[in-house]
Amino acid sequence: MSVEALHKVILYPFINESLASLKAMTNLIGEAGEAFVDSVDDFRFKGYAVCSEVTGGLDGVIMMHHYPETAIAIGNSVCEHMFEEKYQYTEINEELSHALAEWGNTIVGRSTDLHSRYSLDYKFSSPYFVHNVNDMEKYLAGVTEVITVPITIEGAGRYYFNLLIRNVEYQTIGIKREASTGISNPHTQTLPLDSKILLVDDSGMIRKALRRYLLQLGYSNIIEAEDGSVAVTMVRDHKPDFLFLDVVMAQMNGDLALAKIRADGSKVPVVMLSSITDQVLIKRCESEGISGFIFKPINADNGAEIIKQYLKIA
Structure with a gap:
């Protein structure tokens, strides 16, 4: 070849x-x-x-x-x-x-x-x-x-x-690059500033960035988890009002954590985060009830504005 x-x-x-x-x-x-x-x-x-x-x-x-x-x-x-x-x-x-x-x-x-x-x-x-x-x-x-x-x-x-x-051992076929975009939050009511927000990502850097963007928007009641299994427990114990949930993590991925959270009866609004744009995964998360899906990366230029668009609950 x-x-x-x-x-x-x-x-x-x-x-x-x-x-x-x-x-x-x-x-x-x-x-x-x-x-x-x-x-x-x-x-x-x-x-x-x-x-x-x-x-x-x-x-x-x-x-x-x-x-x-x-x-x-x-x-x-x-x-x-x-x-x-x-x-x-x-x-x-x-x-x-x-x-x-x-x-x-x-x-x-x-x-x-x-x-x-x-x-x-x-x-x-x-x-x-x-x-x-x-x-x-x-x-x-x-x-x-x-x-x-x-x-x-x-x-x-x-x-x-x-x-x-x-x-x-395979035949050649061409590949075209496709752009990846996020799936927006369809709701219109802005999350109140005193709401408790749980950030779940195994990257401390991403959690630090998300916390910074939320503080810029006026949200300060922020808690964190570094794995999906911890997030399931924190949702039970701390009753957050909103959840940002990474998909790929070391111990329990976000889609599995989401399924457990819903099985526990929680209806907390969840926005997923991932660099993976697999449509099967997205549909699976949507079937569990999510309020949007952010495709990484996000950065200081657009982070606060992107997060703001997803902080809606009804």
Whole structure:
């Protein structure tokens, strides 16, 4: 299979989504170069990578691969764009790791969802992160070909998409990029300012951003949970008036938590949050009764305004 075919079928949605998310989450501008075949023997770990395993008709790994200085620049920009504060970290710390993880999760979530809308014989794993050069050897085991596309960011450096291929057994079909939008809250009555709002997301960074946007709007009675199972208990014990609920979390996903909350008899208004725009998932959440669905990312430029549009109860 040609480099061009692999680029268009597998890498193209990831590259396009990364450029769109780069603009939306950092206000940085990136430009993709031409795809080329890398030497497997000469392939080297650059310092930081977001990865997703590919199985099925294609066996391999997709890497969004950064030099440390580029990862740091992107992480600082994600924080700045989300919180409207100047960040000047010089190494990847916990806060930048959370920022980079949010960026990477958004890209992989949206890209793999787009792939899933087509009858393609491959699947992608949840994203994971590689920081250690010693880990690279296991990812190269059995790799016969590496396809690379460089992404240049104005004023910030360069990162790469690498497709590490172990085996390919499928026919080529093209993919078009589709825009993702949120599903609005149909209600018209604004949530009172003294209402208790529960934020549920396993990303402390997202909870911090949501809290900030709510405070900007005048809401201060805010409680938090970092997992769906905790959220189920908090709804029982604290009786919140409104709930923002992430979908993908470590212990219990938001759609399962929503089902349990409804099974307990709670009719609390719920707005879902996710970078995944899978229509089956959305329909499942809608069947449990939700007041809207926000597709990430959100940031300081639009965060408060977006949240305001969803804070409606009747």
